[in-house]
Amino acid sequence: MRKRVTIALAGNANVGKSVIFNYLTGLHQHIGNWPGKTVERAEGTLHFKGYTIDIIDLPGIYSFSTYSLEETIARRYIVTEKPDVVINVIDASILERNLFLTLQLMELETPMVIALNQMDMAKKKGIEIDVKRLEDLLGIPVVPTIAIKGIGIFQLLEKAIEVIERKVSVRPSEIRYGKEVEERIIRLAEALRNIHSPYPPRYLAIKLLEGDEEIEKEISRENPKVVALARRLARELEEIHGHDRSTIITSERYMVASRIANDVQKITTPMKPSMGELLHSITTHRILGYPIMIFSLFSMFYLTFTLGNLLSEILSEYLYGLEPLLISLLGKGIIERLIWGGIIEGIIAGVTIAIPYIAPFYLILYLLEDSGYISRIAFLMDNIMHKMGLHGKAFIPLMLGYGCNVPACLGCRIMETTRERILATFVTTLVPCAARSVIIFGLVGRFLGIEWALSLYILNITIIFVLGRLAFKILPGEPTALIMEMPDYRAPHLKTVLKQTWFRLLEFIKIAFPLIIAGSFMIKLAELLGLLRVIADFLSPVTTLWLGLPAISGIMLIFGVLRKELMLIMLATAFGTTDFASVLNPVQMLVFTIVAMFYIPCIATIAALVKELGWKGALIITTVEIIFAIMLGGVTQRILTLVFGLTK
Amino acid sequence: MTGIQGYPMTRRNDPTMKRMSERLGNYEIPLTALKDGEAGIIMSISGGGYGRRWGFEKRLADLGLTPGTRIIVVKAAPFHGPIEVLVRGSRLALGRGISDRILVKKEERCGRG
Numbered sequence: 001m002r003k004r005v006t007i008a009l010a011g012n013a014n015v016g017k018s019v020i021f022n023y024l025t026g027l028h029q030h031i032g033n034w035p036g037k038t039v040e041r042a043e044g045t046l047h048f049k050g051y052t053i054d055i056i057d058l059p060g061i062y063s064f065s066t067y068s069l070e071e072t073i074a075r076r077y078i079v080t081e082k083p084d085v086v087i088n089v090i091d092a093s094i095l096e097r098n099l100f101l102t103l104q105l106m107e108l109e110t111p112m113v114i115a116l117n118q119m120d121m122a123k124k125k126g127i128e129i130d131v132k133r134l135e136d137l138l139g140i141p142v143v144p145t146i147a148i149k150g151i152g153i154f155q156l157l158e159k160a161i162e163v164i165e166r167k168v169s170v171r172p173s174e175i176r177y178g179k180e181v182e183e184r185i186i187r188l189a190e191a192l193r194n195i196h197s198p199y200p201p202r203y204l205a206i207k208l209l210e211g212d213e214e215i216e217k218e219i220s221r222e223n224p225k226v227v228a229l230a231r232r233l234a235r236e237l238e239e240i241h242g243h244d245r246s247t248i249i250t251s252e253r254y255m256v257a258s259r260i261a262n263d264v265q266k267i268t269t270p271m272k273p274s275m276g277e278l279l280h281s282i283t284t285h286r287i288l289g290y291p292i293m294i295f296s297l298f299s300m301f302y303l304t305f306t307l308g309n310l311l312s313e314i315l316s317e318y319l320y321g322l323e324p325l326l327i328s329l330l331g332k333g334i335i336e337r338l339i340w341g342g343i344i345e346g347i348i349a350g351v352t353i354a355i356p357y358i359a360p361f362y363l364i365l366y367l368l369e370d371s372g373y374i375s376r377i378a379f380l381m382d383n384i385m386h387k388m389g390l391h392g393k394a395f396i397p398l399m400l401g402y403g404c405n406v407p408a409c410l411g412c413r414i415m416e417t418t419r420e421r422i423l424a425t426f427v428t429t430l431v432p433c434a435a436r437s438v439i440i441f442g443l444v445g446r447f448l449g450i451e452w453a454l455s456l457y458i459l460n461i462t463i464i465f466v467l468g469r470l471a472f473k474i475l476p477g478e479p480t481a482l483i484m485e486m487p488d489y490r491a492p493h494l495k496t497v498l499k500q501t502w503f504r505l506l507e508f509i510k511i512a513f514p515l516i517i518a519g520s521f522m523i524k525l526a527e528l529l530g531l532l533r534v535i536a537d538f539l540s541p542v543t544t545l546w547l548g549l550p551a552i553s554g555i556m557l558i559f560g561v562l563r564k565e566l567m568l569i570m571l572a573t574a575f576g577t578t579d580f581a582s583v584l585n586p587v588q589m590l591v592f593t594i595v596a597m598f599y600i601p602c603i604a605t606i607a608a609l610v611k612e613l614g615w616k617g618a619l620i621i622t623t624v625e626i627i628f629a630i631m632l633g634g635v636t637q638r639i640l641t642l643v644f645g646l647t648k
Numbered sequence: 649m650t651g652i653q654g655y656p657m658t659r660r661n662d663p664t665m666k667r668m669s670e671r672l673g674n675y676e677i678p679l680t681a682l683k684d685g686e687a688g689i690i691m692s693i694s695g696g697g698y699g700r701r702w703g704f705e706k707r708l709a710d711l712g713l714t715p716g717t718r719i720i721v722v723k724a725a726p727f728h729g730p731i732e733v734l735v736r737g738s739r740l741a742l743g744r745g746i747s748d749r750i751l752v753k754k755e756e757r758c759g760r761g
Contacts, residue, residue, distance in 0.1 A: 063710035250710065251715060251716070254717070254736075379730055482730050
């Protein structure tokens with residue numbers, strides 16, 4: 001019988017944690033969410049030396065405060081699930097800041113091993129670390145690694161198993177703070193001795209002095225007197241130090257981290273800046289940075305669309321080639337047509353339209369992210385994003401939205417607070433995705449000229465700013481601002497990037513496909529039952545009277561819910577021509593496109609909204625957008641008729 | 649340090665601010681008053697009422713911005729954008745509003761520049 005053990009990976013963001021995770025687990029991994037949370041949970045299994053090892057990749061965090069979901073989740077996991085050993089991955093090139101988390105892990109009294117990663121980067125920066133000394137000071141095994149080259153991973157795993165088997169004597173050093181603080185910690189810990197809690201008493205004492213809300217709540221249920229005592233002691237500290245209690249504890253802990261770091265590392269600043277340094281200076285340059293960014297983004301979209309078109313063509317040729325075969329197999333009855341038109345076409349559409357564009361898009365995005373460039377873009381765009389009430393990080397999902405709104409909505413998780421997440425998600429669904437671009441260029445661009453298509457984009461950006469600003473004012477809560485690390489540039493680790501792309505693609509398929517298929521089935525059913533006409537007639541007051549469009553466009557609006565580019569295809573089918581100029585006047589084209597651009601997120605995006613914000617949030621965003629699009633369409637129709645009427 | 653309002657927002661290029669930082673090098677000034685390449689020692693971070701809900705002071709402290717820490721301003725993004733700083737060996741981007749709330753004492757320029 002194999003023994004089953006659990007190893008958790010913990011560490012700051014950008015330290016190579018996911019690279020180590022991928023090395024350890026290969027393809028035996030599962031990416032999901034933490035129960036009830038929108039934080040990603042990556043798990044994998046591995047067999048080693050007769051053990052079956054479950055590996056949990058905890059979210060990348062800088063501390064165990066409880067201001068972010070990630071930090072709360074990681075802390076709770078460690079104390080309640082009690083993994084057999086925690087591998088704390090730390091960046092050797094930023095030792096001091098990484099040790100800050102290490103110290104907190106030690107205070108949680110969990111068995112641990114340290115992976116001193118990115119030794120190569122440290123060396124490049126002229127940082128030399130005495131590993132033995134670090135090990136002695138902390139009283140914890142330290143294994144130097146260079147994860148992207150696979151160096152040290154085996155030794156790391158061996159060491160982790162040794163700790164589990166208690167072959168090495170691990171006695172973590174006790175962390176002592178300054179006299180005034182230490183005295184009070186001891187006093188509090190004494191008072192907490194009989195408290196029933198998964199946390200060690202000393203940790204509770206420190207956290208109570210710090211004013212950790214979650215711990216305070218937990219303890220006050222058991223013994224409110226201790227919390228009162230902690231508050232009193234904390235107030236004494238505040239008087240001595242002149243800072244608030246949370247700052248005092250954090251500073252004290254950083255003092256310890258700093259002393260250890262200074263003790264074990266020798267820094268000789270290299271004479272000339274490294275390639276990465278140089279690249280950083282250029283890509284964040286106040287003038288050069290912007291053209292480089294625009295060029296990079298442009299290349300990214302160009303590559304995505306070229307690759308996507310190619311893939312899409314190959315796939316659709318192949319899959320639609322199966323149509324005669326399937327139809328001959330199925331026959332032409334009503335049920336068969338329902339199966340073909342509803343289910344199979346839905347699948348084919350997903351495969352040929354969504355995947356070819358999303359896969360390359362993800363791949364390029366993750367390459368950029370892994371290299372460190374995405375954070376530079378956020379730095380450059382922060383100010384502009386502030387104009388719509390968001391900060392630099394929100395530019396990333398927004399940009400993703402131009403490819404597809406589904407991953408963009410999922411990407412809004414990087415925002416720190418719920419308020420920001422809702423705001424970013426809302427704004428993102430207004431971005432014209434590739435499918436909407438098909439309508440903009442295929443209808444307005446082709447028949448009215450490219451300048452009209454581009455002005456629609458400008459109108460769209462303006463509206464995004466206005467609506468974003470409005471939502472910013474309406475939403476309760478306090479806006480956050482940019483606090484972001486810009487990790488050193490490095491060559492992306494291809495395997496990790498490929499895996500990330502693959503698992504993201506799976507996630508997309510899981511969210512989008514069921515709804516795309518169910519949606520096409522419903523619409524096909526409605527079509528076969530002759531309901532489409534009825535619905536179109538029902539909608540005609542809006543479509544004909546208010547928007548000035550042909551009555552049949554009601555059907556297009558329904559199909560658009562499924563997939564926006566279908567609107568154009570349906571338009572062609574309905575009129576029996578692709579020469580839209582012969583059936584629609586310019587005003588109708590513009591109004592049609594504007595409504596298509598805003599009126600509702602497609603069904604897959606709605607699914608993503610439900611996943612991220614819940615039913616209520618998804619419903620509100622969808623309703624607001626439908627009303628807004630119809631209002632805007634009608635107003636535009638009237639203005640344009642007036643203008644065109646005058647010029648003609 | 650109580651009250652809903654923080655201290656007045658300052659601009660990096662505000663001439664009075666600049667003059668003050670030159671003349672009174674040892675006074676506490678917001679981080680935004682430091683020029684590119686200048687270093688300072690963090691004295692305090694306080695938003696008054698600002699940022700309590702999402703804990704911006706705590707977030708900064710967790711990243712190593714604690715009182716007494718040396719902070720180097722590398723550069724500011726254009727159009728009143730965020731500021732790039734070096735703290736405890738890591739490179740961070742901080743929004744302008746946040747940087748205004750970080751009070752530092754400017755470090756005297758040493759010989760090597």
